[in-house]
Amino acid sequence: EKGGYDYFMLKEIAEQPKAVADTLLGRINVEGALTLDDLRIPSRVLRAADKVVIVACGTAFHAGLIAKYAIEHWTRIPCEVELASEFRYRDPILNTRTLVVAISQSGETMDTLMALRHARDQGATVLAICNTNGSTIPRESDAVLYTHAGPEVAVASTKAFLTQLVACYLVALYLGQLRGTKYGDEIRAVIRELSRVSHEVERVLETMEPVRELARSLADKKTVLFLGRHVGYPVALEGALKLKELAYMHAEGFAAGELKHGPIALIEEDVPVVVVVPSPRGRSVLHDKIVSNIQEIRARGARTIVIAEEGDEAVVPYADHLIRIPVTPTLLQPLVSTVPLQVFACELATARGNEVDQPRNLAKSVTVE
Ligand code: F6R
Numbered sequence: 549e550k551g552g553y554d555y556f557m558l559k560e561i562a563e564q565p566k567a568v569a570d571t572l573l574g575r576i577n578v579e580g581a582l583t584l585d586d587l588r589i590p591s592r593v594l595r596a597a598d599k600v601v602i603v604a605c606g607t608a609f610h611a612g613l614i615a616k617y618a619i620e621h622w623t624r625i626p627c628e629v630e631l632a633s634e635f636r637y638r639d640p641i642l643n644t645r646t647l648v649v650a651i652s653q654s655g656e657t658m659d660t661l662m663a664l665r666h667a668r669d670q671g672a673t674v675l676a677i678c679n680t681n682g683s684t685i686p687r688e689s690d691a692v693l694y695t696h697a698g699p700e701v702a703v704a705s706t707k708a709f710l711t712q713l714v715a716c717y718l719v720a721l722y723l724g725q726l727r728g729t730k731y732g733d734e735i736r737a738v739i740r741e742l743s744r745v746s747h748e749v750e751r752v753l754e755t756m757e758p759v760r761e762l763a764r765s766l767a768d769k770k771t772v773l774f775l776g777r778h779v780g781y782p783v784a785l786e787g788a789l790k791l792k793e794l795a796y797m798h799a800e801g802f803a804a805g806e807l808k809h810g811p812i813a814l815i816e817e818d819v820p821v822v823v824v825v826p827s828p829r830g831r832s833v834l835h836d837k838i839v840s841n842i843q844e845i846r847a848r849g850a851r852t853i854v855i856a857e858e859g860d861e862a863v864v865p866y867a868d869h870l871i872r873i874p875v876t877p878t879l880l881q882p883l884v885s886t887v888p889l890q891v892f893a894c895e896l897a898t899a900r901g902n903e904v905d906q907p908r909n910l911a912k913s914v915t916v917e
Contacts, residue, residue: 554898554904555702555894555898555904555905556701556702556905557702557704557706557794557890557894557904557905558894558904560700560701560702560706560707561706561707561753561887561890561891561894562753563697563698563707564706564707564710564746564749564753564887565746565747565749565750565753566746567695567696567697567698567707567708567710567711568710568711568714568745568746568749568883569746570696570697570698570711571695571696571697571711571714571715571718572714572718572742572743572746573696575718576739576742576743580736580739580740581725581736581739582718582721582722582725582739584693584718584722586692586693586694587675587691587693587722588690588691589647589673589675589690589691591726593647593673594647594723594726594727595726595727596645597625597645597646597647597673597723598625598626598645598646599625599626599627599628599645599646599647600619600623600625600626600627600628600646600647600648600649601627601628601629601630601635601640601642601646601647601648601649601667601672602615602616602627602628602629602630602648602649602650602651603629603630603631603632603635603648603649603650603651603660603663603664603667604629604631604632604650604651604652604660605631605632605633605652605657605659605660605914606705606789607653607704607705607708607709607712607786607789608651608652608653608657608660608705608708608709608712609629609631609632609651610709610782610783610785610786610789611651611677611709611712611713611716611782612629612649612651612716613629613781613782613785614713614716614779614782614783614882615627615629615649615651615713615716615717615719615720616628616629617778617779617879618716618717618720618721618779618879619716619719619720619723621720621731621879622720622721622723622724622729622731622734622735622738623720623723623724623727623729624727624729625647625723625727630663631659632650632657632659632660632662632663633659633663633917635663635666636659636662636663636666640666640667640670642667642670642671642672643670643671643672644671644672644673646667646670646671646672646673647672647673647675648663648664648667648668648672648673648674648675649674649675649676649677649716649719650663650664650667650674650675650676650677650678650685650689651676651677651678651712651715651716652676652677652678652679652683652685653678653679653680653695653697653700653705653708653712654679654680654683654912654913655676655678655679655680655683655684655685655686656680656683656684656685656913656915657685657913657914657915658914658915658916658917659914659917660685661684661685661688662917664676664685664688664689665688668688668690673690673691674688674689674690674691675689675690675691675692675693675719676689676691676692676693677692677693677695677712677715677716677719678692678693678694678695679694679695679696679697679700679708679711679712681694693715693718693719695708695711695712695714695715696711697710697711700912701905701912702904702905703793703905703906703907703910703911703912704790704793704794704890704893704894704904704907706890709786709886710749710883710886710887713882713883714742714745714883717738717742717879717880721735721738721739721742737877738877738879738880741876741877741880742880745876745880745883745884748874748876748883748884749883749884749887751874752873752874752884752887752888753887755872756887756888756891758869758871759871759888759891759892759895760891760895762853762869762892763891763892763893763894763895763896763899764895764896764899766820766896767896767899767900769797769819769820770797770798771797771798771799771800771814771819771820772788772791772797772798772799772819772820772821772822773788773799773800773801773802773811773814773815773819773820773821773822773850774787774788774799774800774801774802774821774822774823774824774889775801775802775803775804775807775821775822775823775824775838775841775845776801776802776803776804776823776824776838777803777804777805777824777826777834777837777838778826778831778834778878779826779878779879779881779882780804780824780825780826780838780881780882780885781801781802781803781804782882783824783881783882783885783886783889784801784802784803784822784824785801786801786886786889787799787801787822787824787886787889787892787893788800788801789801790889790890790892790893790894791892791893791896793893793907793910794893794894794896794897794902794904794907795893795896795897795900795902796897796900796902796907796908797896797900800814804823804837804838804841805837805841807841807844807845808844812844812845812848815845815848815849815850816848816849816850817849818849818850818851819849819850819851820850820851820853821845821850821851821852821853822853822854822855822889822892823838823841823842823845823852823853823854823855824855824885825838825839825842825854825855825856825857825860825863826838826878826881827857827860827875827876827877827878827881828857828860828862829875829878830877830878831878835860835862836862839862839863839866842854842863842866842867843866846866846868851868851869852866852867852868852869853867853868853869853871854866854867854869854870854871855871855873855885855888855889856870856871856872856873857872857873857874857875857876857881858872858873858874858875859875871888873885873887873888
């Protein structure tokens with residue numbers, strides 16, 4: 549049932565191109581516009597929404613953090629992202645014009661369920677992004693956009709995450725398309741780009757051997773740090789989470805701009821730092837900033853592991869290890885930049901002799917608070 553792979557996690561990482569393609573299937577029409585026929589929320593409600601609030605836990609929360617960049621950019625609707633376990637014990641401000649998006653692979657996460665119940669009690673409309681047909685979270689939501697990752701068996705979420713991202717982009721682009729913003733042309737271009745992205749994920753998977761080798765060489769390290777900016781920041785958080793849960797190593801993700809506000813004190817000789825570099829095209833100021841961050845940490849002895857677009861030559865002099873990813877629109881980059889981090893964590897866990905599919909102390913679906 550592992551289809552020739554040693555672990556379900558490896559199989560599920562390999563299934564990502566298909567999971568991404570399946571999640572897009574039937575949702576883009578021949579004119580290249582999004583249809584989302586399965587989204588049962590009336591367009592009147594979607595047009596009137598004045599705030600989006602995303603609630604989720606763990607990896608799904610990281611998908612939500614990335615979604616915020618896309619939603620605010622393409623729709624100009626303010627978007628908040630909150631850990632479900634925090635949200636429900638605050639006194640969040642919600643009303644009938646709030647669109648709450650609950651993201652959950654299993655559809656059974658208790659904290660996320662409680663958060664959405666709380667939101668509906670306040671009159672908000674709840675859209676679930678979920679991978680499990682007929683599970684509790686979609687049943688209790690106003691509408692559901694299913695991800696089509698197929699069953700995810702390994703405890704560490706991989707293909708579900710990529711499809712959650714796809715679903716979030718679909719929601720953001722659909723809202724943008726529906727409400728009409730100045731980004732109409734960009735939205736059309738990104739929709740076209742989305743249909744190519746599963747192929748790009750495939751290409752990333754074909755070049756992972758050096759990443760595995762690198763991971764094995766770091767098996768005796770105490771700590772690994774992850775840095776990113778913009779959508780690369782949640783990717784850094786996700787890379788760190790994967791490493792904690794699988795390799796049982798200390799790992800932390802930071803926004804690169806925060807370095808000088810504290811984390812740079814952690815940089816010492818030979819500490820591995822993974823840096824997710826935004827595209828040099830588009831928002832090039834972000835790219836220049838992160839290149840100087842890489843210089844700063846390297847000058848303090850860090851071993852830099854740089855994830856950068858093909859053709860980005862500016863990072864080459866400062867990268868001890870360079871991992872190339874295909875060129876994508878800035879906001880879509882997490883679909884390709886996350887993949888090497890999953891492979892990295894999986895291989896490091898294996899090198900440390902850990903049980904990859906069943907990490908200690910963790911359950912696939914957290915149905916208690
Ligand atoms: C991490 C992981 C967890 C889940 C979290 C939410 O690899 O799997 O952090 O993402 O428990 O689970 P769902 O998405 O089922 O609500």
